[in-house]
């Protein structure tokens with residue numbers, strides 16, 4: 001299995017899918033972006049969709065992060081979102097989200113995890 005490197009508290013990279021959702025589904029996905037209930041959460045996953053057209057872009061903070069995401073290997077902005085989940089904390093109302101991108105330039109995977117504060 002390909003190594004996963006931590007680039008920061010919120011960013012990881014690997015030459016192979018990183019998150020459980022992409023490890024399980026990405027090799028078999030045929031649609032660009034579908035919604036699946038997985039490990040207790042609703043996950044968007046698929047062969048990849050541009051950040052600008054991802055359905056979860058209705059969240060302004062998330063949309064801003066998605067659209068500014070670059071590859072963890074080559075810093076290319078030519079990326080596709082292959083997995084994404086959002087979760088609103090029922091107590092605080094904070095938005096949490098995780099997503100993973102694949103680079104169209106070098107093929108590397110980068111995963112991001114954020115909590116809105």
Ligand SMILES: [Zn+2]
Pocket residue numbers: 071072073074075076103104105106107108
């Ligand atoms: Zn790249």
